[in-house]
Amino acid sequence: MPIEEGMIVDGIVANITKFGAFVQLSGGKTGLVHISEIADTYIKDINSYLKEKQAVRVKVLNIDRDGKINLSIKQAQTIKKSTKPAEIDWQQEFKKNQSGSFEDRLSKFMKESEERLQEFMKNRESKRSGGYSRKGDIAQR
Missing domain, CATH: 2.40.50.140 (Nucleic acid-binding proteins)
Incomplete structure:
Protein backbone atom coordinates (compact mmCIF):
# COMPACT_ATOMS: atom_id res chain seq x y z
CA MET A 1 0.00 0.00 0.00
CA LYS A 81 -8.17 11.44 21.20
CA SER A 82 -11.92 11.73 21.46
CA THR A 83 -13.25 15.17 20.66
CA LYS A 84 -16.64 14.41 22.21
CA PRO A 85 -17.17 16.23 25.52
CA ALA A 86 -18.04 14.28 28.63
CA GLU A 87 -21.73 13.75 29.26
CA ILE A 88 -22.99 15.56 32.36
CA ASP A 89 -26.34 14.92 33.98
CA TRP A 90 -27.19 18.51 34.93
CA GLN A 91 -30.32 17.48 36.82
CA GLN A 92 -28.29 15.22 39.08
CA GLU A 93 -25.62 17.92 39.59
CA PHE A 94 -28.33 20.41 40.53
CA LYS A 95 -29.90 18.00 43.03
CA LYS A 96 -26.50 17.25 44.55
CA ASN A 97 -25.96 20.95 45.26
CA GLN A 98 -29.47 21.32 46.74
CA SER A 99 -28.71 20.61 50.41
CA GLY A 100 -31.57 22.44 52.04
CA SER A 101 -33.81 25.37 51.28
CA PHE A 102 -32.64 28.63 49.79
CA GLU A 103 -32.85 30.33 53.17
CA ASP A 104 -30.66 27.66 54.76
CA ARG A 105 -28.03 27.96 52.06
CA LEU A 106 -28.13 31.77 52.24
CA SER A 107 -27.76 31.67 56.00
CA LYS A 108 -24.78 29.32 55.72
CA PHE A 109 -23.17 31.55 53.07
CA MET A 110 -23.66 34.68 55.21
CA LYS A 111 -22.18 32.97 58.28
CA GLU A 112 -19.11 31.76 56.33
CA SER A 113 -18.65 35.19 54.74
CA GLU A 114 -18.80 36.90 58.13
CA GLU A 115 -16.22 34.46 59.55
CA ARG A 116 -13.88 35.10 56.60
CA LEU A 117 -14.29 38.86 56.97
CA GLN A 118 -13.53 38.69 60.70
CA GLU A 119 -10.41 36.58 60.02
CA PHE A 120 -9.27 39.04 57.36
CA MET A 121 -9.76 42.05 59.65
CA LYS A 122 -7.92 40.28 62.49
CA ASN A 123 -4.95 39.50 60.23
CA ARG A 124 -4.94 43.03 58.88
CA GLU A 125 -4.89 44.57 62.37
CA SER A 126 -2.11 42.24 63.53
CA LYS A 127 0.04 43.28 60.57
CA ARG A 128 -0.57 46.94 61.29
CA SER A 129 0.14 46.78 65.01
CA GLY A 130 3.02 44.32 64.68
CA GLY A 131 5.12 46.67 62.59
CA TYR A 132 6.49 50.08 63.44
CA SER A 133 4.98 53.39 62.56
CA ARG A 134 6.83 56.19 60.84
CA LYS A 135 5.62 58.72 63.38
CA GLY A 136 7.29 56.74 66.17
CA ASP A 137 10.54 56.57 64.24
CA ILE A 138 10.55 60.29 63.54
CA ALA A 139 9.78 61.11 67.18
CA GLN A 140 12.69 58.99 68.40
CA ARG A 141 15.23 60.75 66.17
Missing part, protein backbone atom coordinates in the same frame (compact mmCIF):
# COMPACT_ATOMS: atom_id res chain seq x y z
CA PRO A 2 1.57 3.33 -1.01
CA ILE A 3 2.04 6.01 1.60
CA GLU A 4 0.03 9.18 1.02
CA GLU A 5 -0.29 12.55 2.72
CA GLY A 6 -2.70 12.56 5.65
CA MET A 7 -2.34 8.85 6.39
CA ILE A 8 -1.64 7.62 9.88
CA VAL A 9 0.83 4.76 9.87
CA ASP A 10 2.94 2.80 12.30
CA GLY A 11 6.70 2.89 12.21
CA ILE A 12 9.87 2.25 14.17
CA VAL A 13 12.35 4.92 15.25
CA ALA A 14 15.49 4.17 13.21
CA ASN A 15 17.74 7.07 14.19
CA ILE A 16 17.63 10.08 16.53
CA THR A 17 19.35 13.40 15.78
CA LYS A 18 19.38 16.83 17.45
CA PHE A 19 16.67 18.11 15.10
CA GLY A 20 14.35 15.11 14.96
CA ALA A 21 13.96 11.38 14.52
CA PHE A 22 13.99 9.21 11.42
CA VAL A 23 11.17 6.67 11.39
CA GLN A 24 11.21 3.49 9.31
CA LEU A 25 7.79 3.02 7.71
CA SER A 26 6.25 -0.01 6.05
CA GLY A 27 7.52 -0.65 2.53
CA GLY A 28 11.08 0.25 3.49
CA LYS A 29 10.51 4.01 3.35
CA THR A 30 11.95 6.35 5.96
CA GLY A 31 10.53 9.69 7.06
CA LEU A 32 11.59 12.49 9.39
CA VAL A 33 9.70 13.62 12.48
CA HIS A 34 10.99 17.13 13.20
CA ILE A 35 11.59 17.95 16.87
CA SER A 36 8.63 20.36 16.81
CA GLU A 37 6.30 17.53 15.74
CA ILE A 38 7.12 15.11 18.56
CA ALA A 39 5.12 16.64 21.43
CA ASP A 40 2.99 19.66 22.30
CA THR A 41 5.57 20.85 24.83
CA TYR A 42 9.08 22.27 24.39
CA ILE A 43 11.60 19.48 23.86
CA LYS A 44 15.17 20.07 24.95
CA ASP A 45 16.36 16.50 24.47
CA ILE A 46 14.63 14.16 22.04
CA ASN A 47 16.06 11.14 23.85
CA SER A 48 13.78 11.88 26.80
CA TYR A 49 10.77 11.30 24.49
CA LEU A 50 11.93 8.69 22.01
CA LYS A 51 14.31 5.72 21.91
CA GLU A 52 15.74 3.92 18.89
CA LYS A 53 13.72 0.86 17.82
CA GLN A 54 10.62 2.27 19.59
CA ALA A 55 7.30 1.68 17.82
CA VAL A 56 5.48 4.93 17.06
CA ARG A 57 2.32 6.03 15.29
CA VAL A 58 2.85 8.93 12.88
CA LYS A 59 0.86 11.08 10.51
CA VAL A 60 2.27 11.74 7.04
CA LEU A 61 2.38 15.53 6.72
CA ASN A 62 3.74 15.72 3.19
CA ILE A 63 5.90 14.02 0.62
CA ASP A 64 8.03 16.38 -1.45
CA ARG A 65 9.21 15.92 -5.07
CA ASP A 66 12.46 14.30 -3.93
CA GLY A 67 10.49 11.66 -2.02
CA LYS A 68 11.32 13.03 1.42
CA ILE A 69 8.55 12.23 3.88
CA ASN A 70 7.70 14.63 6.72
CA LEU A 71 5.96 13.02 9.68
CA SER A 72 4.29 14.08 12.93
CA ILE A 73 3.84 12.10 16.13
CA LYS A 74 1.82 14.75 17.96
CA GLN A 75 -0.72 15.14 15.14
CA ALA A 76 -1.22 11.37 15.01
CA GLN A 77 -1.94 11.36 18.75
CA THR A 78 -4.40 14.25 18.66
CA ILE A 79 -6.48 12.43 16.07
CA LYS A 80 -6.74 9.38 18.34
Whole structure:
Protein backbone atom coordinates (compact mmCIF):
# COMPACT_ATOMS: atom_id res chain seq x y z
CA MET A 1 0.00 0.00 0.00
CA PRO A 2 1.57 3.33 -1.01
CA ILE A 3 2.04 6.01 1.60
CA GLU A 4 0.03 9.18 1.02
CA GLU A 5 -0.29 12.55 2.72
CA GLY A 6 -2.70 12.56 5.65
CA MET A 7 -2.34 8.85 6.39
CA ILE A 8 -1.64 7.62 9.88
CA VAL A 9 0.83 4.76 9.87
CA ASP A 10 2.94 2.80 12.30
CA GLY A 11 6.70 2.89 12.21
CA ILE A 12 9.87 2.25 14.17
CA VAL A 13 12.35 4.92 15.25
CA ALA A 14 15.49 4.17 13.21
CA ASN A 15 17.74 7.07 14.19
CA ILE A 16 17.63 10.08 16.53
CA THR A 17 19.35 13.40 15.78
CA LYS A 18 19.38 16.83 17.45
CA PHE A 19 16.67 18.11 15.10
CA GLY A 20 14.35 15.11 14.96
CA ALA A 21 13.96 11.38 14.52
CA PHE A 22 13.99 9.21 11.42
CA VAL A 23 11.17 6.67 11.39
CA GLN A 24 11.21 3.49 9.31
CA LEU A 25 7.79 3.02 7.71
CA SER A 26 6.25 -0.01 6.05
CA GLY A 27 7.52 -0.65 2.53
CA GLY A 28 11.08 0.25 3.49
CA LYS A 29 10.51 4.01 3.35
CA THR A 30 11.95 6.35 5.96
CA GLY A 31 10.53 9.69 7.06
CA LEU A 32 11.59 12.49 9.39
CA VAL A 33 9.70 13.62 12.48
CA HIS A 34 10.99 17.13 13.20
CA ILE A 35 11.59 17.95 16.87
CA SER A 36 8.63 20.36 16.81
CA GLU A 37 6.30 17.53 15.74
CA ILE A 38 7.12 15.11 18.56
CA ALA A 39 5.12 16.64 21.43
CA ASP A 40 2.99 19.66 22.30
CA THR A 41 5.57 20.85 24.83
CA TYR A 42 9.08 22.27 24.39
CA ILE A 43 11.60 19.48 23.86
CA LYS A 44 15.17 20.07 24.95
CA ASP A 45 16.36 16.50 24.47
CA ILE A 46 14.63 14.16 22.04
CA ASN A 47 16.06 11.14 23.85
CA SER A 48 13.78 11.88 26.80
CA TYR A 49 10.77 11.30 24.49
CA LEU A 50 11.93 8.69 22.01
CA LYS A 51 14.31 5.72 21.91
CA GLU A 52 15.74 3.92 18.89
CA LYS A 53 13.72 0.86 17.82
CA GLN A 54 10.62 2.27 19.59
CA ALA A 55 7.30 1.68 17.82
CA VAL A 56 5.48 4.93 17.06
CA ARG A 57 2.32 6.03 15.29
CA VAL A 58 2.85 8.93 12.88
CA LYS A 59 0.86 11.08 10.51
CA VAL A 60 2.27 11.74 7.04
CA LEU A 61 2.38 15.53 6.72
CA ASN A 62 3.74 15.72 3.19
CA ILE A 63 5.90 14.02 0.62
CA ASP A 64 8.03 16.38 -1.45
CA ARG A 65 9.21 15.92 -5.07
CA ASP A 66 12.46 14.30 -3.93
CA GLY A 67 10.49 11.66 -2.02
CA LYS A 68 11.32 13.03 1.42
CA ILE A 69 8.55 12.23 3.88
CA ASN A 70 7.70 14.63 6.72
CA LEU A 71 5.96 13.02 9.68
CA SER A 72 4.29 14.08 12.93
CA ILE A 73 3.84 12.10 16.13
CA LYS A 74 1.82 14.75 17.96
CA GLN A 75 -0.72 15.14 15.14
CA ALA A 76 -1.22 11.37 15.01
CA GLN A 77 -1.94 11.36 18.75
CA THR A 78 -4.40 14.25 18.66
CA ILE A 79 -6.48 12.43 16.07
CA LYS A 80 -6.74 9.38 18.34
CA LYS A 81 -8.17 11.44 21.20
CA SER A 82 -11.92 11.73 21.46
CA THR A 83 -13.25 15.17 20.66
CA LYS A 84 -16.64 14.41 22.21
CA PRO A 85 -17.17 16.23 25.52
CA ALA A 86 -18.04 14.28 28.63
CA GLU A 87 -21.73 13.75 29.26
CA ILE A 88 -22.99 15.56 32.36
CA ASP A 89 -26.34 14.92 33.98
CA TRP A 90 -27.19 18.51 34.93
CA GLN A 91 -30.32 17.48 36.82
CA GLN A 92 -28.29 15.22 39.08
CA GLU A 93 -25.62 17.92 39.59
CA PHE A 94 -28.33 20.41 40.53
CA LYS A 95 -29.90 18.00 43.03
CA LYS A 96 -26.50 17.25 44.55
CA ASN A 97 -25.96 20.95 45.26
CA GLN A 98 -29.47 21.32 46.74
CA SER A 99 -28.71 20.61 50.41
CA GLY A 100 -31.57 22.44 52.04
CA SER A 101 -33.81 25.37 51.28
CA PHE A 102 -32.64 28.63 49.79
CA GLU A 103 -32.85 30.33 53.17
CA ASP A 104 -30.66 27.66 54.76
CA ARG A 105 -28.03 27.96 52.06
CA LEU A 106 -28.13 31.77 52.24
CA SER A 107 -27.76 31.67 56.00
CA LYS A 108 -24.78 29.32 55.72
CA PHE A 109 -23.17 31.55 53.07
CA MET A 110 -23.66 34.68 55.21
CA LYS A 111 -22.18 32.97 58.28
CA GLU A 112 -19.11 31.76 56.33
CA SER A 113 -18.65 35.19 54.74
CA GLU A 114 -18.80 36.90 58.13
CA GLU A 115 -16.22 34.46 59.55
CA ARG A 116 -13.88 35.10 56.60
CA LEU A 117 -14.29 38.86 56.97
CA GLN A 118 -13.53 38.69 60.70
CA GLU A 119 -10.41 36.58 60.02
CA PHE A 120 -9.27 39.04 57.36
CA MET A 121 -9.76 42.05 59.65
CA LYS A 122 -7.92 40.28 62.49
CA ASN A 123 -4.95 39.50 60.23
CA ARG A 124 -4.94 43.03 58.88
CA GLU A 125 -4.89 44.57 62.37
CA SER A 126 -2.11 42.24 63.53
CA LYS A 127 0.04 43.28 60.57
CA ARG A 128 -0.57 46.94 61.29
CA SER A 129 0.14 46.78 65.01
CA GLY A 130 3.02 44.32 64.68
CA GLY A 131 5.12 46.67 62.59
CA TYR A 132 6.49 50.08 63.44
CA SER A 133 4.98 53.39 62.56
CA ARG A 134 6.83 56.19 60.84
CA LYS A 135 5.62 58.72 63.38
CA GLY A 136 7.29 56.74 66.17
CA ASP A 137 10.54 56.57 64.24
CA ILE A 138 10.55 60.29 63.54
CA ALA A 139 9.78 61.11 67.18
CA GLN A 140 12.69 58.99 68.40
CA ARG A 141 15.23 60.75 66.17
